Amino acid sequence: MIKYNLKCDNKHEFESWFSESKEFDRLKNKNLIECIYCQSKKVDKSIMAPRIVNSKVKNKQKQVSDLEIKNFKKDLLKLRRFVENNFEYVEHNFAKKVREVYYDKKGKKNIYGTTTDEEKEELREEGIDLVNIPWVDKEN
Ligand SMILES: [Zn+2]
Secondary structure, eight states: OEEEEEEEEEEEEEEEEEESSHHHHHHHHHTTOOOOTTOSSEEEOOSOOOOHHOOGGSSSSSOOOHHHHHHHHHHHHHHHHHHHSSSOOOGGGGGHHHHHHHOOOOOOEEEEEEOOOHOOOOHTTTTTTOOOOOEEEESO
């Protein structure tokens, strides 16, 4: 999904979502894009789209569509299943276990579990980098 700021020949500006960048040109060629205010078909992509390209506002929350969220959740669920199938769950012993794995070079294995922020910080100082995985509910 891509969002464009659009502008008609009467200088009305509005936003619209397209499935991909080519979609805009395709619809425009078919005269299917019109201004939401005056129905003019002379609509173009506005060059003013600072909200998307300006890195200074990168941290501001971008508008995401429901579909994007749904797809994202689906990916996270896939990730969760992958971890569950391939990693050994060590529950709250994670910090201890991860050290065992880390310092015992022969016994590399995949584990997952939970840590406190404190434990994580300690591990980081020891050079053990952890990956945080957003854990999504299987329901919903
Ligand atoms: Zn207009």
